[in-house]
Amino acid sequence: MLRRLHRWPGLLAAVLLLALSISGVALSVFPAMEAMSAPxxxxxxxxxxxxxxxxxxxxxxxxxxxxxxxxxxxxxxxxxxxxxxxxxxATGLDAGTADPSAVKGWLTDFHRAFLMEDTGRWIAAAAALAMLVLGLTGAALVAARQGGWRRWFAPMRGPVAGRWHGEVARVAAVTLILTALTGLWMTGATFGLLPDDAxxxxxxxxxxxxxxxxxxxxxxxxxxxxxxxxxxxxxxxxxxxxxxxxxxxxxxxxxxxxxxxxxxxxxxGPWARIGEWVYLLHTGEGAAIWGLLLGLLTLAVPVLAVTGVVIWLARRRVGGVLKGMAPAAMAETVILVASEGGTTWGFAKALGQALIQKGGRVHLAPLAPFAPDRFAKARQIVIMAATWGEGEAPASARGVVERMAALPPHPVARLAVLGFGDRSFPSFCGFAEDLEAAAQKAGWQALLPLDRIDRASAQGFARWSRALGDALGMALDVHHQSAPPRSTALTLTRRQDHGEAVQAPTAILRFALPRRSLIDRLMGRGLGAFRAGDLLGILPKGSQTPRFYSLASGSADGFVEIVVRKHAGGLCSGQLLDLMPGQTVQAFVKANPGFRTEGGSAPLILVGAGTGIGPLAGFIRANDRRQPMHLWFGARHPASDFLYGDDLRAWLGEGRLAGMATAFSRTGQRQHVQDRLRADAGQLRDLMAQGARIMVCGGREMAQGVRETLTDILAPMGLTLAALKEGGRYAEDSY
Known part of the structure; x- marks a missing residue:
């Protein structure tokens, strides 16, 4: 409801709001010009x-x-x-002409009444009311997206247009609400709708x-x-x-x-005194700096209008619209969707259309806000939920787990939860698991046990749909192939080969960063902004399933860099290792917010082995502020696969890297990185006592060994990895 209340005033009043905002921006300059020109x-x-x-x-x-x-x-x-x-x-003498500015006069008449006198004033008031509704509902939506008002300025995520819309909205929301309120006040005063005690x-x-x-x-x-x-x-x-x-x-x-x-x-009287402040706040006259700031923030309206339309069109393309869909209160089957990138909506639509063809009354809607009482005649509710980051909800569904746990279950409907995710991530379908646990705690009746779909598998979804059909007493076999992610061609510019001597061919691959126009950014085309630790999805030839590689660079570096080891029979790694400079691959970026540096002065402990050095090297390269970073790195042999060896030594000299300890398994000492950690237990405890954060990257077996070693090292300090992770002091990216 809140989203619809936000959407329709914006779409219907978009042209009027653009006209008001642009003329208001132009008028905001005049108070400053008058103040500067006044003797x-x-x-x-x-x-x-x-x-x-x-x-x-x-x-x-x-x-x-x-x-x-x-x-x-x-x-x-x-x-x-x-x-x-x-x-x-100072003199009482003439200092300039008093002739009014024709431009200011025209702009003022246009801004107040669209050059249509009283009729135009009412139209402008309607536009101001629309802006007020947009500001209030937009602020509420930003708070919901961020996970509460306290997280208002927390980092935003999601598609580019959505991030721009949210970033601009949370900066300008208060000003736009204030502008709308003061505009409505001035209209009311003009038409005698407010008490006049001047x-x-x-x-x-x-x-x-x-x-x-x-x-x-x-x-x-x-x-x-x-x-x-x-x-x-x-x-x-x-x-x-x-x-x-x-x-x-x-x-x-x-x-x-x-x-x-x-x-x-x-x-x-008090009404007149308030009116004085209203006039100042709305026009900036008498407060030139405020007027300029007001005009600058009002420029948010065109940005919000453009990004809002882009978001609306994108949601129309992937959102909950089904031919023959039943109203929420009349549907017997309700499908609720939580998706970050839109892929899950495709599966939900395919399921909904199949059920409608079977004669069912189906309603498809976003999971948030979760309100079971809207579905009066529901017999079954199906939740299809993707997972973001380390088991988190998509931005559109934050707070739903808590809401599900707090609300009574539907008196009749049975519930099925289907998770979508990537099994290569440690928190595979973590959000769906949280929803299932909350539903069980609240006392929901189960239609099916929790199931999971790995990497948008068409076969996995067809298998689950057959199980759903059995539970509903009908033959159901839904096949849906998700469209491949929108990708960008990356051109290889440089490669550094390692590992041949130890039968582990590995390469550091650097690609040129493609240029993006403003339209590309708004439409979400191209790679977008990324940081070391985010993921580069590669679409190998002959497959629609992407493979992910941790990024060793950020967009600020001006290039895209990954580290790839060739796996026996590996389709993607084989193609990447065969690339020569000048050749291209199709790729896209996927954010990985759970594996990023946070800055500050506290030490950072980086632990990696093999290709896991990639994002860690990216962190060190970007360490312009010289945060104390200490690296423990494991490889096979220093002469063959000491990845980034020359760079790491240079970064030590520059102060980007505070300390480095290495372990090599194909030398006389035969040491793994966890062995070196155990040998340096005293130093690790000292760093943890200073508030250090630990980041681990590498293969799953290595990560398991590191976890066990760190558990032993930190036990005398009363620290556990679970508590450190809960407090944001332990992060892991294993594969």
Whole structure:
């Protein structure tokens, strides 16, 4: 519901909001221009002193106005001809023309009413209301995406358009909400929909009847500083019954022209005082820096409009739309989907269409928000959930596990959870497992036990669909082949070969970083930004199933680098090891947020063996701030597969690497990396006492040995790997 409430005002009012925002950005420049062009104010000058100086320069002056920007304008009549000028407050003399800017006038009319007077004002108010709804719902969606308001500024993930939309929204949301609220307030004030308690004093019954006192000698005017002045109207020439009329930020009153005494005064009411602040906050007039900041943040609207449309189109392409789909309240089978990249939606649609063809009433929807009471006639609910990172929920489904555990189960419907993931990751289908555990704890009836689909396997999904059909009492055999990930051609520029002497051919492969246009970035084409430790998916020829390699570089390095060892019968590794400079492969980047450095001053313990050195080398290469990084590295022989050996020694000299310990299994000492860790147990404990974080990368057997060794080393300190992992001090990338 929240997502729909956010989507439709944005799509329907997009053109109006773009017009309002662009004209508002242009108008935000004028307060700063006026403030810069206004003659400098005289420190602590009074309204009486200013009036005396202007009167001396223009004996027929009728009115002085001070704009919020500080610019002072005087108006007079010279015979029958009206005159006006911007005034230098130090001299009272003309300092510039008072003619209004035609451009500003046109922009103001366009911004307030689209050049359509009252009708246009109502249209602008409707657009402001849409902006308010978008701001409030957008803020709530960002909070949900981030896992709560406390994680508002936590790193964002997901497709490029979604990240841009979220990043810009969380920076500009407060300003856009404020702009919408103040715009609606000003519309309400214009049409008399708000109380009007601005000062409007009654003209005094009696005046002194004398004239000729200079304004700078009038006590009432001397008590009012120019910075508070809004308007000073002079008495009609020769009329002893008239008086000065003065308006300030606080109220309005009349001053006797013969004695200078305050004859009448009325303060502004609370509504008028609030209106002053509303005007300043909406226009920036009187606060030039705020006006420029307001204009800068309002530029978020075009960005949000473009990225929002891209997101909407992408969701239309992969989202929950089925021909013949039943409403949520009428469906007997409900399919709920949690997906990061959209692949899981394809399987969900294939299942839903097959059930509809069997005569079933099916409803397909995102897993979040999880609200079982919406499905009044459901007989079965199927959750199809992908896993992100180290067993995490996709960004769109954060908080669902907690919600499932807290809500009562559906009174009738039985539940089946199907996980999608990659078995090469340690937390394979971890999110689906958490959902299953929460459902069991909440007391849901099981339709099928938890099952898992590895790397979008069409065969695995068909097998599961047959089991679902048996549970539903129907023949069901759903075949769906997911489309291969969108990939980019990478051209090999350099390779360094190792390991031939120890029968383990290995190469460090460096590819050129393809250029991406702004449109490519918005549409999510190309590699996108990446960091060492993220994954490069390679699509080998003759296969639609990608193989993943840890990246040894970040996009800031200007190249793409991986380390590949040839495996017997390995389709992808064989093709990669056959590549020559100038040849290309198809690839894409997959984020790996659970295996990234966090910066800071605490030491970082890096442990790797063989090709596991790849991301660790990338961390060290990017260590511009010289965080203390200590490497323990294992290989077969220093002369054959000491990967990055020359680089590591250079980084030691530069301070990017604080210490390095090596272990080689094909030398006389025959030592593995876990053996070297055990020998250096004292140093490891010292580093852990300083708050060090441990990162391990390599094969599964090596990682298991390292875990066992570290468990023994850290036990005397009362530290466990489970507790360290929970606290963000242990990360592992094994394969």
């Amino acid at each position: 400098p104010a005289v420190l602590e000058q009074s309204a009486g002193d200013l009036a005396a100086r202007v009167l001396a320069a223009h004996p027929t002056v009728e009115q002085i106005r001070r704009a919020p920007s500080g610019r002072i304008t005087a108006y007079w009549f010279d015979g029958d001809r009206a005159g006006a000028a911007v005034i230098d407050p 000062a409007n004093p009654v003209f005094p019954d009696a005046v002194s009847g004398s004239v000729g006192l200079s304004p700078d000698r009038m006590p009432a005017l001397a008590a009012i500083p120019v910075r508070d002045l809004r308007d000073l109207t002079f008495p009609y020439a020769g009329d002893a019954t008239d008086a000065f009329a003065i308006t300030t930020a606080e109220g309005a009153g009349y001053v006797d022209q013969g004695t200078g005494a305050l004859l009448a005064w009325q303060a502004n």
